[in-house]
Amino acid sequence: MKIIVAIKQVPERDAQVRIDASGKWIEESGVQFALNESDAYALEEALQLKEKHGGEVVVLTAGPERVGPTIREALAKGADRAIHIDCADLGSRDALGVAKLLAAAVKPENPDLILTGLQSDDLGLGQTGVILAELLGLPHSSLILHVEKTDTGLTVKRELEEGWFRTIELPLPAVLTIQSGGNKLRYATLMGIKRAKTKEVRTVTAAELAVNSAPVAVLERVALPQKQKSTQILPGNPKEAAAALVEKLKFEARVL
């Protein structure tokens, strides 16, 4: 089975959020970047499917030059090769624009299965995989926790709200967006890190893929959220703050 895993490099979860001069995104200088969490689970699912059924795992990502270490990390974990869509203006494209880039890169590969994380930790749109399926004319299912290959295609476990699930059968080729938590993530081994250095990373530029990049959903401005409640921050050392909190909960909030 030939599997393409679409991954994204995103700011680290505890990255400091400062708004940049354009007012449209965060200041990226000084920010550490990492592999998007649910994409890590998509990669893990792909690697496990390859271990069971053979084939090839190709990672695909769009982004500027800084995505290099994230690609190497995926290769070190066991992906066979990578395609990097070199794109410095990713943030100005909407979900359809990004999916068009990915679709253009996927098409000549003719994969059996395309996996991606269910949403990114930065924009949180949760749409790229679903749109990618539509652009490629493939069936899809989203929020997937478990994938099983059958004689006719796949049986997948989809998460619903409030602890419910549904099993879905679908033919191949297909696109799945993977929810976090379905598998245990692996670490790259020293041998894996060494091998990754010799694996193929093919770079194509966004311009070469020639897709329309004008966004339909335009991000005009970002702002820090306003507080919904005025939080009383209890000062002092841990002991003082804890004692003050107990007082507040007992006599002010009256919940103890």
Added chain:
Amino acid sequence: MSGIWVVVEERDGRVSRISWEAVSAGQKLAALTGLAANAVVIGAQTEALATEVAAKALGKAVRIVHPLLAAYTADGFTLALQQFIESEKPDYVVFPHTYQVRDYAPKLAARLGQVLIGDVTGFGEGPVFVRQLMQGRLNGSYRHSGNGPCFVSVQAGAFRADEVQVGSAAISAFTPTIEQAQIRTKPSERFRGAAQTVDLGSAQLIVGVGRGIKDPANIPIAQELATALGAELGASRPICDNGWLPMERQIGSSGQTISPKLYLAVGISGAIQHLVGIKGSQCVVAINKDPDAPIFEVADYGIVGDLMEVVPALTEALKAAKQ
């Protein structure tokens, strides 16, 4: 163009709560834009839902009916709504941001050359739609550009179901053309995971533990706090994903929804999916090292500091207060 259309979903045979919130958003968008708000229900049996919807202040209530829509599939719902939208040419299509909508609305929008502005928490003049970015640490304002309908989904709890205005709408039916072969996926009946033996939904005191706990070996310090308080222990998703606490203790959109008197969030940053699950809490306390963590936006009381020091101190203070 024909105004605003709200896509309504059912839960246990009735219009779901979040769908009423979407209707409320549709009516507010109507007031802002001067357009009429309408609603559609989709399925094989839609009479009862249409009757519920038709008692609200809406122009029309349309039943999109087809035997192949009895069970939800992305292919079926996309085809049905695509045909309806092509015939009706709406200005706006408003959805509740459910797991089902997340599965097909991006596809539907893309098929019509559009992009869903998803998980919206509010809107204003323009209209400009606000949604959260960076795990709730940032808000983004989005505008729809170009021709064609603007697709929007609204976050659970962002609009108020009890503000839906009553009235009366004319019911009509729309029958899409769908062939069995066009539906490529085969869904089963929904099922529950492991038996739910922990009922966080009715617990009055809950301690929630998040990523900030760092190591499964540190879980006992949160457990000791819960014991001292007489509280149930819950967790954010990453803790359950890692197997540090069982799935049945997960709080949030994919886990349990809670409404305790007191919710004490320990090392929880407050991702949207978690905040949705704790909205009903009477009093929220946050203990976190990051003063900018989104959890502080909804907390009544907060302690900024290292939970490894603060939580044991709080456990001691609670024990002392009981004596």
